[in-house]
Amino acid sequence: MLIGEYKHSLDPKGRLIMPAKFREDIGSHFYVTIGTDACLRAYSFEEWNKYKAKIEALPDSDNKARQYKRAIFSNSNECEVDKQGRILIASNLKAYASLEKDVVIIGQSSYIEIWSIENWNRYNEKEDINLDELVTGLSTYGL
Numbered sequence: 001m002l003i004g005e006y007k008h009s010l011d012p013k014g015r016l017i018m019p020a021k022f023r024e025d026i027g028s029h030f031y032v033t034i035g036t037d038a039c040l041r042a043y044s045f046e047e048w049n050k051y052k053a054k055i056e057a058l059p060d061s062d063n064k065a066r067q068y069k070r071a072i073f074s075n076s077n078e079c080e081v082d083k084q085g086r087i088l089i090a091s092n093l094k095a096y097a098s099l100e101k102d103v104v105i106i107g108q109s110s111y112i113e114i115w116s117i118e119n120w121n122r123y124n125e126k127e128d129i130n131l132d133e134l135v136t137g138l139s140t141y142g143l
Contacts, residue, residue, distance in 0.1 A: 002107035002109055004106070005107075006019040006104070009103060014091070015089075016086060017084070026042060029045065030079055031043045032077050032114070033076035035113060038098060038116075040089070041108075041114075042113075043110075043112075047111055056069075075093065077090045089114075098118065099114070100116065
């Protein structure tokens with residue numbers, strides 16, 4: 001299971017060290033794509049195939065579905081972890097997530113999110129998360 005929060009930095013060539021614990025769970029080859037809230041998402045091959053199947057099932061007759069497919073598939077890259085535990089993040093993905101130097105990598109159970117430290121801090125300040133309130137609001141989902 002992918003859980004926890006890790007802070008790392010991009011090196012001058014745009015490479016990012018993936019936490020060893022995450023490498024164990026996600027593997028040495030995985031997919032990175034854009035996510036919501038200006039972050040990136042990384043999926044193992046297995047999880048990517050599940051996600052991809054859901055996206056492919058969206059009807060091409062629906063404009064939002066076509067836009068979503070284009071956004072995800074045109075902004076996805078296969079990554080391979082090198083011998084030092086690093087991945088190279090494509091320039092379009094770095095730009096989307098405003099990744100420059102300091103990065104936060106968080107586990108989301110079945111995938112990983114990659115955030116710039118600035119976006120992560122801004123998200124946490126903006127959201128003013130109240131867990132009790134969230135649980136009450138999510139009770140309709142059986143939580």
